[in-house]
Amino acid sequence: MMRDATANVEAAHQGAIETTRADAEAWTTLHPAIVRTWQTSWLLLGVGLSLPLLAIGLFLMLDPPRWWYPVASAPAVLGAIAAATLARRRFGAWRFRREDALLAVRHGVMIRKETVMPYSRIQHVDVTQGPVARRFGLATLVVHTASADGHAVRIPGLRVLDAQALRDDLATRAGLFDPL
């Protein structure tokens, strides 16, 4: 089932990393499977928080107060609401662009953030992959600089091969492959 869903979005998103909006030809969006990835992880997180609380009420407490069950199930409900409303908008807000000398990243639904990172500032580049993202064949690219705010630019929702290609591309542009 899940595989099918992945295959469908895959088909809908032919060519994976492509531009979607005419006004910004160079902006790249994330892979659409990231929507499912976020939805799944938020649901899992919510349920994972709620289940133990519910279990405590059922098996450990003799007479749980009346508010216990609504409060205990709140994380799962919140996770479901976030999955239903936020994931798609978040996907829509996320984009990045490789320019000649810098990487630009734009994201955020409520609070919009744009970050500009010159390639010459890149210290190292990682590709990471969580369990849920792995299920959907996605990976996150993490680009580190020496910036004082300790901010690493994270680009989630790339297909593993794309993430690796992007990692190598950024590392090359940053001159990290130069002989020492």
Add this chain to the structure above:
Amino acid sequence: MSDTSALEYRRQHPLALLVGMGHRLLGVTLIAGPMVLLNPAVRDVPEVLVPSVAGMLVLLVLLPAGLTWATQWFAIGHDALVVRSGVLFRRTRTIPYGRIQGINTAQSPMQRVLGLGSLRVDTGQQGVEAEAELPMLRWSDVLALQEELVRRRGPVVGGGGEAVPADGGASVVRPAPSGTVLATVSDRELLIAGATSAQLLVALGAIAGLVDRAGGWARMPVFGPLLRLLEARAGSGTAPDGGVIAAVFAAAIAGLAVLWVVGVVLTWARYRGFTLRHVGDTFVRTYGWLNRVSAVTPLQRIQALSWREPVLRRLVRYGELRAVSAGAMTVQVNGNQADVPTLVPILPLDRAAAAIAHVYPGLRVDWASATPRPDWQRPSRRTWARTGVAWSVRAVLTLVPVSFLFGSVTWYALWGLPLVWACTPLASHVRGVARDADTLIVREGGLGRETWVIPMAKVQLVHLRQGPWQRAIGTASVRITTAGIGSIADVVDLPEASARALVQEISGWLATNAKRG
């Protein structure tokens, strides 16, 4: 990696053993002395004293000092400094000369008597790796070594940016002992610096809390138990009378005054005789009364300058000039914290401006003016409500921990919130940003101010941030960071078009100029 076998090792000077034992003896006496003397076992059986003191001396003084002496060495390699340290967990560090962020010497009173000193190398890493301490040497050797390291550091190859536009860089200069004196700080100015430190505000707050609490002494967290103690001494079983209250009150105020005076004296002793010089392509700071410190910072390693004017110092027209580099936030100098970013602890504006002009000669800024440059951009005027809310939230968050100390009286301070709101126009008056050819000038703050001078070549990341409220009023904030610790400059609430133009300008500059060093 350097081949360590071919190096010439250098150990601590033998007299260092004495200094190490002396420092430890002092510590042990201060901590364990009272414990031993107050121990009833010692009072009853004085013979216990001799073996216990002897054992302590061996365990805590002789052994550690000897082991430290025996296990530390360093060597001047061809392209790196090799430092071996640690008694139980031994560590050999190889520090390439090109990576050295600062070379500091320090001399404690005990070292001065014996003609010794120590040298610390700031490696630009963070945490425990931030600096390497070289073993104690003869003072003349320390100075020679400092000179040698400055020389070996060689022509600067930028790590993360071009050279600061100063006259250094091309020429590798042996530091002449003199150089150009950029700033000196007089004793009077140091006393002002101590007197206007934030401790004064804390003391005033504490006194205000005491005055307000005059009715409910017995319930106060610290003074209640103290009062009960006094009552027990006086033998009265009832509520404390006016005389006792007045005495406690006077003692509290006197105590705070003493703390404040001690703070003033410590500041003075720490920075006594402060001189900032420009030698070759480095800044050299020398200061200290008991502990003498000389700190060498390569100009190219400076990521940004910051001119900081806290409220109290602004009142007396002084400020603090700071230079942030990627290295340690503070270094240990014989157990004392020395603030590395503090370039000059206290300066009047005109002399600070002269020092800044020396680092960035091309910079055209009228520091005394509210609009330092003709192209100065201010936050949008529509942001006063946002600023007011932000300041109120910050005020409440500051009051929460204070209220634990002084009780609910703290919340009377909330009556000051209208005053906070009345000050919000200050934010758009003070804050702003301007761009010189290769340098950004960013001013933050309100009552107190902080002005950043950031060379474009040092910029690491630029963020543009826009929350829902900002979208509604058409503003955005820009954050500019460098690799220097704490160098996060915020331009809050610029008009959105200006904010985008600023990001465009910086990224345009970086696109054409930023090459990997």
